[in-house]
Amino acid sequence: MSSEKNCAQQIKEISGADPLKCMKCGKCSASCPSFNEMDIKPHQFVSYVANGDIEALVNSKSLYKCLSCFACLERCPRDVKPAKLIDAARQLVVRQRGKDYLTADEIPELLDEGLPQQLLVSAFRRYRR
């Protein structure tokens, strides 16, 4: 893996989220339906990215326990977008294993206007093959 600092930067870029906006209220973890399944909790995701501790993060099973329900993102008072950070970490793992699961040309026909785009992308990532 490239340097952890670099990875943290990538996660921020992919997600468009800024972990520094977090005020550590824990509302993400309070809202998460998969909380008990996770080893690293949603609010910790934010601080792991902020602290550049990416190795532990990408090896966490939490990546695959997140349901992409976006409750954390909807309720976060600071607009930190924990679900997008988690999603970006997943993306990072996927990219490091070789490639994106979807190519850019495949996306348009998969789009349904009624569906949140993030949901589609993260669902494909999880339920591939």
Add this chain to the structure above:
Amino acid sequence: MQRVGVFVCHCGSNIAATVDVKRVVEAISNEPGVVHAEDYQYMCSEAGQALIAKAIKEKALTGIVVCSCSPRMHEATFRKAAERAGLNPYMVEIANIREHCSWIHKDIVEATEKAVILARAAIAKVNLNTPLKPGESRVTKRALVIGGGIAGIQTALDIADAGYEVDIVEKTPSIGGRMSQLDKTFPTLDCSACILTPKMVEAAAHEKINIYTYSEVDKVSGFVGDFTVDIRKKARSVDMDKCTGCGVCQEKCPSKKAPSEFNRGLGTRSAIYTPFAQAIPNVPVIDRENCIKFKTGKCGICAKVCQAGAIDYEQKDEIITEKYGAIVVATGFDTIKLDNYDEYAYSQSKDVITSLELERVMNAAGTTKGHLERLSDGKAPKDIVFIQCVGSRCADDRGKSYCSKICCMYTAKHAMLIRDKYPDVNVTVFYIDVRTPGKNFDEFYRRAVEQYGVNYIKGQVGKVIPQPDGSLLVQGVDLLDNKQILKQADMVVLATAIEPDPDVRKIATMLTASIDTNNFLTEAHAKLRPVESPTAGIFLSGVCQGPKDIPETVAQAGAAAVKAIGLLAKDKLLTNPCTAKADELLCNGCSACANVCPYGAISYEVKEVNDHGIREQRRVAVVNSALCQGCGACTVTCPSGAMDLQGFSNLQIISEVDAICQ
């Protein structure tokens, strides 16, 4: 030609670290008119001012340029220094080489070049300055206080005690404001009514205070020292002189289903009502929307039972026009609406309430006579959960960006009072941070934890889920234990963010007082002039300026009063001589200037003018210099260039631009 002196300030390192001040002095020394130039470490200090005075006298200067901070900061300082040295104060120009230059640049070469350019512009302007003499305007020895809560009452009492007449305008039927709705007050737990109502009585009985309740400010014109205000006394439908306050009308009124504003909609009231028993004045109003007489024409019971014959269905709104020297805004706050917070189930369950609603539940004069009970079924709660920061400290579009400041303390108060009165009730507080700066505040919070056993959990609540059995399931997190918590509760209290009363926007517009993005009124200076609006003669009292608790509000109310008294104590005010003036020969009488003037300072006269030997009658613009505030709107509107602003003439501005572009 003027004899100009230029004084370049280092401002410690504020300017000197980014601008080569010696180079500035050197560069402008040969500018037209400059006969003296020097730099000094702190030009605003006594020693710096002495340098200026010395140079004015020794070099017979007729104008000076000070290259320093913003004119908002020290223009007045340097004008006074010049005046003491015998120079007309309007022969002083400031080149702002701090805020406009050193603070925003990093490169010393660039910043120095810009400082030289700004200095040149000011020199070009001062060369065209003419001595100006301020006029005088009168001060009406009367103050208006908008809002009759604790802030407005305290300000009014302090101004009145200094011997000046004060009018309070309050939009609801009684003075008292939010504080009258509270049960106990932190950090001493004394009863809110017990400390507020004597002040209300004192205000009502004060010979210098006149209270207009059920009234609103309709229109404001004029300026500092001489405001003219229209106050709309809304039709009360009750004659205030005749009513004895016996209360029979309220008892007999058959329409009793209107939601009580005073009880935050938790209870109902009659259509003819006083908001609460200790209301001042103790004269009811008829809420015409809920009155059967007004809705159907039938009923009229209140008029029949009123022994004093005070009921007057024909009463109309009345406009009172009054003059004031100073206006204090004390419009207070409300809690935010919780429409965007579905996760807390506020609209789904009657047992999820705001803290202000809990005040009405706990208050002995409230809907439940002070018994703590669930609003859904009247049962005594066993588990109460408090949620902090609901809508405060938000970066999203649902809440407010600021900390509402009072919630940590009132929640500790509520928790403590409940545990004291009902020791078998479990009280849990979900908090993000506990913020208790204030005298005896943290001790108070610690008492809630250590003596009263309130369970404080560091973490937020994600969701409140109403259960089929009527209880509430609270899903939250304990961040210190790193555990998600599912907690049964039968009452949830939301520490709801506060926001300025929505009417403040309307009032600020009328007063031309500025407000920030959160609708809080802006101070003239955040640190050094915290109770004054940037608009002269307008003062700020209480939460309309920013979130604050009762002790702070009372302190600020006194400060606003002192500032208002300082103004009212003056017999005359010096007016700004930088006012507009019309050139009769150029004016074509088109009225464009009068149409844009926000102060109504321009009128028209038919005058005989002598235009190069031709005598004729012409319609020309005339500026009332007492009303003109020198905004310059007319000068840029005038199509013929007849309108000019003294001290900022078109020629002066053009010469500044030329100096910058040379």
